[in-house]
Amino acid sequence: MKCYIRNMSAISPQPTFATDSFLSSVVVPSADEKCLKAIEPDYKVCIKEAGLRRRMSHVIKMGVASALNCVEGANGTLPDAIITATGLGCLADTEKFLQSIIDNDERLLNPTSFIQSTFNTIGGQVALLLKCPCYNFTYVHRGFSFESALLDAMMQLEDGDASNVLVGGIDEVTDTEFRVMERMGFWRSGAKMGEGAQFFLLSSQPTSQDVAQITSLRTFLASASDGTEVESFLDSCGLTIKDIDCVLLGESGDAKMDATLLSWKESLPAGKMQATFKHLCGEYQTASSFGVWCAANLLRYQTVPDALCPVGKAEGLRRILVFNSYRNNNCSLFLLEKIDR
Amino acid sequence: MEELISNLKVQLVESLNLEDVTPADIDTEAPLFGDGGLGLDSIDALEIIILLEKHYGLHVADPKEGKNIFYSVRTLAEYITANQK
Numbered sequence: 001m002k003c004y005i006r007n008m009s010a011i012s013p014q015p016t017f018a019t020d021s022f023l024s025s026v027v028v029p030s031a032d033e034k035c036l037k038a039i040e041p042d043y044k045v046c047i048k049e050a051g052l053r054r055r056m057s058h059v060i061k062m063g064v065a066s067a068l069n070c071v072e073g074a075n076g077t078l079p080d081a082i083i084t085a086t087g088l089g090c091l092a093d094t095e096k097f098l099q100s101i102i103d104n105d106e107r108l109l110n111p112t113s114f115i116q117s118t119f120n121t122i123g124g125q126v127a128l129l130l131k132c133p134c135y136n137f138t139y140v141h142r143g144f145s146f147e148s149a150l151l152d153a154m155m156q157l158e159d160g161d162a163s164n165v166l167v168g169g170i171d172e173v174t175d176t177e178f179r180v181m182e183r184m185g186f187w188r189s190g191a192k193m194g195e196g197a198q199f200f201l202l203s204s205q206p207t208s209q210d211v212a213q214i215t216s217l218r219t220f221l222a223s224a225s226d227g228t229e230v231e232s233f234l235d236s237c238g239l240t241i242k243d244i245d246c247v248l249l250g251e252s253g254d255a256k257m258d259a260t261l262l263s264w265k266e267s268l269p270a271g272k273m274q275a276t277f278k279h280l281c282g283e284y285q286t287a288s289s290f291g292v293w294c295a296a297n298l299l300r301y302q303t304v305p306d307a308l309c310p311v312g313k314a315e316g317l318r319r320i321l322v323f324n325s326y327r328n329n330n331c332s333l334f335l336l337e338k339i340d341r
Numbered sequence: 342m343e344e345l346i347s348n349l350k351v352q353l354v355e356s357l358n359l360e361d362v363t364p365a366d367i368d369t370e371a372p373l374f375g376d377g378g379l380g381l382d383s384i385d386a387l388e389i390i391i392l393l394e395k396h397y398g399l400h401v402a403d404p405k406e407g408k409n410i411f412y413s414v415r416t417l418a419e420y421i422t423a424n425q426k
Contacts, residue, residue: 044360050360050361051380051382053360054357054358054359054360055358055384104395108391108394108395109391110356110388110391111384111387111388111391112358112384112388115384
């Protein structure tokens with residue numbers, strides 16, 4: 001069940017949007033900076049419809065701009081399925097709407113923030129702007145949201161229900177969310193909160209312009225882990241860890257929350273190339289989409305930038321394993337491979 | 342009346358999140374909806390209904406009235422002046 005990444009786009013706390021370079025320059029947050037906010041493009045350029053744009057909140061603009069950029073760069077290929085993933089959806093609009101309920105004693109509620117607060121707003125807006133009234137689905141599966149969306153996309157392609165699928169992971173940071181999660185004990189032990197919008201246009205058939213291929217993915221819960229999931233995943237792909245050129249890890253920086261991932265990391269053969277990505281994008285439910293974006297770029301550019309903190313060596317980059325973990329609960333594995341030209 | 346018109350323009354820009362439009366840019370006599378004015382739509386009409394109720398305590402009970410009341414900033418101001426207790 002493999003698919004080809006025709007094009008991709010990322011809006012993240014790094015200069016990743018509409019650029020030909022891959023993390024050649026990065027924004028390094030200070031030690032006491034606990035929240036990584038996305039570097040936003042000029043939305044007037046990306047989303048030309050002023051009437052739609054003026055009602056869009058931060059996360060909608062991020063998602064829509066990233067999705068449109070992804071499709072625009074695919075030489076006219078339009079998706080026949082649009083699948084979005086989000087952990088918390090349009091949070092700022094939801095907060096605004098709920099606050100308005102409290103402030104106005106459940107009366108006089110503004111329609112705009114209500115309309116825009118639903119989880120599937122981004123998928124809907126993308127469909128409207130691309131004029132693609134096709135299969136449109138949004139996954140809100142906490143730390144497995146992007147994984148569920150990608151699995152759906154791969155099955156759509158595998159079953160022939162779609163030839164080109166636009167799939168993306170989007171989440172935003174809000175001050176309220178940060179404060180609430182901080183009170184729950186998050187962000188105290190090294191992890192930083194983050195946000196972003198990564199979109200991928202996936203195809204069932206390869207072309208000469210594809211970035212990379214996604215060969216397989218698997219999810220598992222850390223609580224049910226017996227420590228053999230990675231080997232079992234690779235075995236199902238006919239591989240062992242020796243066949244992997246680089247392991248890209250989604251370490252949040254909080255050792256307790258990364259326990260399952262770190263435990264497996266210790267078993268890696270000496271010298272195996274490893275790199276990490278979450279110090280660049282921060283921790284959020286769909287951060288794995290940033291990991292997949294990085295892995296695909298590693299295969300495209302055939303180099304591991306210093307920004308990903310590489311350790312070990314690899315002779316060429318042919319296969320990359322992404323291991324992401326969210327709050328030591330949701331663990332996911334993605335296998336990406338270079339496309340032979 | 343002029344002070345009310347001025348306040349209404351500020352409130353419209355704010356509540357409708359009008360990008361690149363300042364209160365001074367809004368023509369008091371120009372149509373709010375459709376071509377030739379601000380180009381507002383049905384969701385904006387709902388926002389204006391909320392605005393009237395929240396800021397002026399006015400409830401537009403008859404939807405048929407809306408077309409005339411919401412025609413321009415001046416017609417809105419005239420409605421407020423005539424109906425506010």
